[in-house]
Amino acid sequence: MALNVVIMAAGKGTRMKSALPKVLHRLGGTSLLQHVLNAAAGVGADRTVVVTGHGADEVETAVAASGAVFVRQMPQLGTGHAVQMAAPALDDAQAVTLILYGDVPLIRPDTVQALVQACAGEQLALLSFQPQDPARYGRIVRDARGGVQRIVEYKDATPEERAIREVYSGIMAAPTALLKRWVAALKNDNAQQEYYLTDVVAMAVAEGVPVQAQVVADEAEVAGINDALQLAELERVLQRRHAHALMEQGVRLADPARLDVRGTLRCGRDVQIDINAVFEGEVELGDDVQIGANCVLRNARIGAGTVVHPFSHIEGAVVGAGALIGPFARLRPGAELADEVHIGNFVEVKNSTMARGAKANHLAYLGDATVGERVNYGAGAITANYDGANKHRTVIGNDVHVGSNCVLIAPVTLGDGATIGGGSTIAKDAPAGQLTVARAKQATLAGWTRPTKKR
Structure with a gap:
């Protein structure tokens, strides 16, 4: 079974307040995007597609040695739109597509490998977590039996839905052929007038495709970076990982x-x-x-x-x-x-x-x-x-x-x-x-x- 990996790397990163594209800021001496590319390599990706936009030339030059395929999202109209741009570059012959993000650098290969295995080319598998502060994350809405029904974006959520503690990380694994069909049918009739990738969950449920959410215990694995403070916080997380690994070696x-x-x-x-x-x-x-x-x-x-x-x-x-x-x-x-x-x-x-x-x-x-x-x-x-x-x-x-x-x-x-x-x-x-x-x-x-x- 072939594995495609799509990495979202088109955002401007306004809150970084920097001329450098956000995904090229460094964590532990390595760009955020390169960390994610390393994770993709760690799960044996057959094809990696990086969706670029802001600073596309600079981003593509910086990671050209990775062998990734680049597609451009211009303008940026949401995560669903990004996958629409990537879809023609995906191999859909009995394949799974894994969606990762260029500003979520600490995801572990083992975690996404388990997600790909859960998908198995037949199910939609989501990575969720339960943060201390759910903030403005999209909520995982389950039915009475615990099955995933849909994901609702914070801005579109009711007060009851905003009270849900389990949130979506943005990372998913899906059968490629189904994913292509779902993203082609996305609509932008929402508060942001963007094409939400999360809407494919409801499409899968409507078609009877099983949807499961795996809860990741370490919130740092799915933490995104939007500003210099978050970058510094994850730097310390990464260095703690290094320190613990070294001490375990003696x-x-x-x-x-x-x-x-x-x-x-x-x-x-x-x-x-x-x-x-x-x-x-x-x-x-x-x-x-x-x-x-x-x-x-x-x-x-x-x-x-x-x-x-x-x-x-x-x-x-x-x-x-x-x-x-x-x-x-x-x-x-x-x-x-x-x-x-x-x-x-x-x-x-x-x-x-x-x-x-x-x-x-x-x-x-x-x-x-x-x-x-x-x-x-x-x-x-x-x-x-x-x-x-x-x-x-x-x-x-x-x-x-x-x-x-x-x-x-x-x-x-x-x-x-x-x-x-x-x-x-x-x-x-x-x-x-x-x-x-x-x-x-x-x-x-x-x-x-x-x-x-x-x-």
Whole structure:
């Protein structure tokens, strides 16, 4: 049985008060629409149709890689009208169509999979819930035996119907052939003069097609986002999900409420994460890794036993086992650190490799460098890798000692075991095993007096 998924993503999102289309706002580092597309993929959708409207070009470009089919709803005349626009793109050969919404990002694949199974190509299956405040949701109207009779929109409901606690989430699964016929027959004789998809419930009942509503326990799964406040509230829900999943795996979080995962975080055994850590993109932490407070890791891999001290920023970098990073360290894209490397406070490493046991403990910069084993790179030392037009590489051999406050003007090579005297500016290769010093001769001027301010 084929599965179509239709995702409604045409709305303007006026209450977001943003130039960005609502479905492209981010939750946990991923757009709202992409979350829903991921859910569709999670239930094995054979065809996914995204209905766009406001900001259609921007929306379609943003999720083009998903392989979805796009149809446009212009103007937007209600949810039923949106499905009318999508209908020609649906495969109706023994198929089920699942209706999802681009601003309802936390729906779980398991939940909609159960809804599709309940439909089974023969019934109309609805997802309902019982919120603390039913507000202006459409009410599920059941008969005396509990069967679903219809859905009434809040604006069209009587006071008795508004008192109903069970409401419709907007998510449904229907036999595709029937759904196409039903939406073609929709009328807009209602308070909003829109085509309501909910009207298909009464059509199904009239035709004797069974209608069932499955109640979802977690209201967050069906919560829509209409403004910045709701976006922030669901962000915390999502982060609680991440935190609980990590702790179930054995990760120790100093405070589950102060964690942000904006991508994928994979952790080994006995990982410890302090407060306010942010993980973006693809991040992997090996066994026994410790992440200090207020660190940001983006697209990084950290080896077993490494300690990342507070306020460090690691992006596009690979760190070996047993390393010490920070505090206040910055590893930029292309940084590859081997086992037991030490990077201290206010040290920046970019597009450089550092071999086992190399150390840069204070106030230093390594850019476009190849650093050998057991190198000691002094405080204030930098590689001058940019000549104003091109980048050049610095090669530092094994067991090199670079004194404090040195400038290595690339391209330059320091041979194995070389020592560079503090304060040197090195523009030529330094031979292995030798002391190289390049600095101006010190002079003292007798009788010199310091200038004073004129009064």
